[in-house]
Amino acid sequence: MNFRPKKRWTCCLSCLLFFSGYSYSQQLVGRILNEDNQSIAYASVGIKSKKAGIVADSSGKFKLTLPEFVKDNDSVIISSIGFQSLRMTVKTAAAQSEFILKPISKDLPEVSLNSFLHTVTVGSSSQDFTFYRGWFERKTGGEIGKIVSIPHKKYKLDKIFFKADNSCDTCWVRLHIRKMNGDDPGDELLTDNIIAPFSKLNYSDYPAFDLSEYNVVLTEKRIFIGFEVLNCTNVESKISSLSFIGTETGDYLYKSYANSPWEKGLYYNIDISMFLKF
Secondary structure, eight states: OOHHHHHHHHHHHHHHHHHHHHHOOOEEEEEEEOTTSOBOTTOEEEETTSSOEEEOOTTSEEEEEOOTTOOTTSEEEEEOTTBOOEEEEHHHHHTOSEEEOOBOOOOOOOGGGOOOOOEEEEEOOOOSOOEEEEEEOOSSOOEEEEEEEOOSSSEEEEEEEEOEEEOSSEEEEEEEEEEEETTEEEEEOOOSOOEEEEOSBOTTOOOEEEOTTTOEEEOOSEEEEEEEEEEEEOSSOSOOEEEEEEOSBSOEEEESSTTSOOEEEOSBOOOEEEEEEO
């Protein structure tokens, strides 16, 4: 008589531990630094091929609560433009508090060896019809953009224009320029972390990233231009967003997190044009 209740209690306790193990969500907490022990602002932390991630703050600190579908042997990828990506398992990352990124060695620019005498604008042309792509700032490393074909063997990017509707006071946006890996965006071509603030915008504005001081010389025929909204401020509302504008039929590409799969948006892409020298 006394044995049965004890056995039943042990069974219930075992079941409780079993199910709590599956519902438990651990956190990755730490700071991202360079080899000189200096903070790397706005680095991305994500789980490879899964929709989970976050962007570190201006001091390199982050706290990522992992969803239940992330396992201990999944890969954590910590990355920032201009640095080599750091990869490790979730289990290893959970035991660390500091993460050191090594810089990518920069080749000397060949601008002095090239005489870019001609200029041209490549990309979207203005149309009457507009289509808005709302892009909420969630600090996950999400990125949105489109593929642009370049009709020159070697060229220097000078400015990248886009269209957006922004009712926020200020949005900080990071520029990405990527190689194409088949039909998907691949490795980053930029070696500098280019972030710019954009205040209130409407359809008639032409905001731009000025690349003239960065010497971005490329030879790729097809590149992906992407935008990552890092932060938006809005005094009047807690919900801040920036909407990209499209006027031409076609596809745009996006990913919700830094290391999640790329997805395709249909019908109308977003307007991007480039002023370049060749």
